[in-house]
Structure formats: structure tokens, C-alpha cells
Amino acid sequence: MSQFHKGLILIERGMYEEALKCFDELLSINNNFTSAWRQKAMLLENLNRFEEALKCLDKLIEINEKDAYAWYLRGRILKKLGRFKEALESLHRAIELDKTWILAYKDIGHIMLNTGNYKKALIYLNKYLKKYPKDVEAKFYKGIIYELLELYDKALKIYDEIISETNEDNFLLLIDALIHKAKIYEKLGKIEEAIKIYNKILDNTYYDLIRNNFQKNKDNKK
Numbered sequence: 001m002s003q004f005h006k007g008l009i010l011i012e013r014g015m016y017e018e019a020l021k022c023f024d025e026l027l028s029i030n031n032n033f034t035s036a037w038r039q040k041a042m043l044l045e046n047l048n049r050f051e052e053a054l055k056c057l058d059k060l061i062e063i064n065e066k067d068a069y070a071w072y073l074r075g076r077i078l079k080k081l082g083r084f085k086e087a088l089e090s091l092h093r094a095i096e097l098d099k100t101w102i103l104a105y106k107d108i109g110h111i112m113l114n115t116g117n118y119k120k121a122l123i124y125l126n127k128y129l130k131k132y133p134k135d136v137e138a139k140f141y142k143g144i145i146y147e148l149l150e151l152y153d154k155a156l157k158i159y160d161e162i163i164s165e166t167n168e169d170n171f172l173l174l175i176d177a178l179i180h181k182a183k184i185y186e187k188l189g190k191i192e193e194a195i196k197i198y199n200k201i202l203d204n205t206y207y208d209l210i211r212n213n214f215q216k217n218k219d220n221k222k
Contacts, residue, residue: 003022003026004023004035004039006022007019007023007039008039016043016047020040020043020044023036023039023043024040027040032063034060034063037056037060037063038056038060040056041054041073045073045077045080050077053073053077054074054077054078057070057073057074057077061074068093069101071093071097072094072103072107074090075088075089075091075093075107076107079091079111087107087111088111091104091107102127102131103128105127105128106125106128106132106135106137109122109128109138113141118145118149122145125141125142125145126142129142134165136161136162136165136166136170136173137170139158139162140162142158143155143158143159143180144180147180147183147184152188155184156184159181159184160181162177163177163178178200178201179197179201181197182194182201
């Protein structure tokens with residue numbers, strides 16, 4: 001087994017510090033080993049060690065300035081740090097280098113949402129969702145934009161889609177969609193409808209039913 005694959009296995013087992021040591025050993029032998037730099041950057045990102053991850057990505061870009069994936073990862077991390085201008089520059093650079101790098105559109109859309117540029121946000125999110133129509137997080141961003149623009153019918157439609165499509169991996173989005181749906185009903189003066197949703201959120205049996213549905217869907221796929 002190579003040292004690199006050993007690092008990947010350690011990540012799968014949740015042994016992150018040991019995996020980092022593996023990649024560091026590899027890089028001490030070959031400082032231009034791009035795969036090791038990339039894996040180290042992604043691992044550090046997952047550990048919320050963003051500044052360290054950025055240093056790895058800067059090294060990757062130094063080795064190969066046309067590495068679209070490195071630019072994308074850099075933009076994604078800068079977005080998490082709230083450094084939106086730098087993030088946009090990196091994300092647009094990723095797209096310039098590889099027009100098929102659709103993932104960047106979602107992050108650009110999210111930044112546009114956070115900076116109040118709602119129309120541009122919708123443009124980028126729609127481009128992304130055309131390729132990845134099942135991404136409920138991207139749909140949630142759209143729902144928030146419609147809500148902020150007071151396009152409540154469109155927002156409610158999206159929140160209903162999220163509620164029906166949510167799975168165990170993004171369960172918290174279901175709660176967020178329900179809360180936003182209730183808030184819209186409040187704004188529309190539909191207080192009874194809002195109260196019903198809030199009661200659902202507080203009712204643990206509701207979540208038990210949802211989890212049972214998740215399990216049934218899993219069993220049916222076997």
C-alpha cells in the first residue's frame with residue numbers, strides 16, 4: 001500500500017491527524033505532489049482549519065496555475081471565511097479555466113445572496129440547478145431569495161419541494177424550510193397555518209415519522 005492510499009484510508013476511518021502526517025511525509029519527499037496537497041487541503045477544510053487549507057491551495061496553484069479544482073476549493077474556503085471578494089475572484093477563475101465547473105455557480109449564488117445581489121444570485125443558482133436539480137440546499141437559497149423579494153408563492157413552492165425531498169443527509173434543511181414556511185404564513189396573516197407548522201416542529205413524533213420514511217426508502221432500494 002502506498003503512503004498516499006494509506007492517508008486516504010486513515011481519512012475514511014476518521015483518523016485525521018494520522019492522515020495529515022501521512023501527507024506531510026509524502027510532501028517532505030516530493031513537495032510538488034499535487035494530489036497530496038489537494039487531499040491535505042480538503043481534510044483541513046473539513047477540520048475547519050481554513051487558513052492552513054488556503055496555504056495548501058496556494059501551493060497547488062503555485063505548482064499549476066491552471067488547476068481549476070484548486071481555484072474552486074480556494075473560493076469555497078474564502079466564502080466560509082466571509083472574504084467574499086476574494087472568493088468570487090477564485091470561483092470565477094475556476095470557471096474561466098474549466099467551463100464545466102458548475103459547482104462554482106452554487107457558491108457564487110450563495111455569495112450574491114449574502115451580499116444582497118438577489119437577481120444575480122438567481123441567475124447563478126438556476127445555472128447550477130439545471131445541472132443538479134436535486135440539490136435541496138441550492139433550492140433553499142432560492143427560497144430565501146424569493147422570500148426576501150416578497151415573492152411568497154414561489155418561496156412556498158420551493159420550501160414544499162425541500163420538505164418532500166429532504167433526506168437524512170440534509171435533515172436540518174427540512175426544519176429550516178418549515179420555519180421559513182411558517183414565517184411566510186405569518187406575514188400573509190395565515191396565523192392558524194403558521195401555528196400548525198410550529199406545532200409540527202415541536203412535535204417529536206413528526207420527526208419519528210420522517211425518519212421511518214427515510215428507513216423505508218432505504219429498505220426499498222436494497
